[in-house]
Amino acid sequence: MEFNPKIMAFLCKWCSYTGADLAGTSRMEYKPNVHPIRVMCSGRIDPTFVIKAFRNGADGVLLCGCHPGDCHYQEGNYKCLRRYHLLKKYIKQMGIETERIKLEWISASEGKQYAELVNSFTQTITELGPCRVNETMEVLT
């Protein structure tokens, strides 16, 4: 059977979720693998959310926020950026491919970029194959 990845996306309310909404209202076609969750700010994306997504069977996690300097709360997206860099370092140590998490800046007017991002990220994850976190954690050896 063809591998159909499950991807979680955390989108900030002010830019990225609105951008994703624009992609929808503009009737752009893009891959259906991404499950978006709206958060108030990319600075609200606790690393716990990302790790829990992997633990519950996500194959990839997408983080989106406002462009640097555009954060509605001024600093949130920078915090997200730093956490993203630390998280990548951590998951690499745990044997998870760092390509499985991706941070991109999507503004409210970038519906097209969002659709392209979803397509390219789905492509990356499809090539990587299923994430083995859930399967490994279920079995005690």
Add this chain to the structure above:
Amino acid sequence: MAEQKPKLKMAVYWGAACGGCCVSVLDVHEALFDVVAAADLVFWPIALDTKYQDVEEMPDGHIDLTLFNGAVRNSENEHIAKLLRQKSKILVAYGSCSHLGGIPGLANFSTKEDILQRVYHDTESTTNPGNLRPQQEYEVAEGVLELPEFYNDVRALADVVKVDYFMPGCPPQTARLVEVFTAIVTGAELPYPGSVIGAGDKAQCDECSRIKSDKKKIKKFYRPWEVFDDGVTCFLEQGLLCMGPTTRTGCDFRCIQGNAPCRGCYGPTPDANDPGTKMMSAIASVIDEREPAAIDKVLEDLVDPAGYFYRYSLPSSYIRRKLS
């Protein structure tokens, strides 16, 4: 009046542990006489000549209080954990290893094969011309000798049996043990089963005596020997990693009083689902850089984030072991 009351039956056992938890029980010093006056120690391998068979012969629920320290590393630990669960009314996961997996849990970065290969073949001091490995069964003239099975995964006690209470710490503070023990002996109302006892609900930082400002901005992380600690300023503000922001209180700040940053042995605060990610969140937010390359430069000083943030808690985190 103590004579009229039946004495409490108590057991202490070690799984994969260093022995420090058992020593912390002995650290009650002369109060041990009060403990012995209130409780019969029916099983305690480090101090008493009791055998597994003695426990097996006890009726179910015979022991009132069992302090189980150490992680579950092999089949012997698992067998005794299950046996003591059956024989005990209250089973307490005592210390970081049985609470969260502890230091032995760091073995989850390796597989069973990695460990056996390193220990029996690769270490610099090993000479093993016959390429021998321990076997679970070995036949000798007197019969068959058995060794416990070494597992691939290290587990916390609660992953193996139902645990009534968790007492964190590496080792737990003896004063907390005395408080808990007194509560049980006097029949005081105990918290809801499954709770953490003998520790606070707040984070270390909330009650830490070091001087903190709101300006936590870090351009570089230092190792403790690289900083001349002034003894009063918050460790994080001096660029030293400290687990204070997400670690429970209850340890009486032993490390911090000794001018060493917190290592997180009391485990995460009650609202943290995963011990390390909360800390990653806190640490990343205080880095004072905005460019990806500069952030990576600061993070270079965090050589081993997984080992640091999950020092005592790897087996009970979301990603319990390294994927192989």
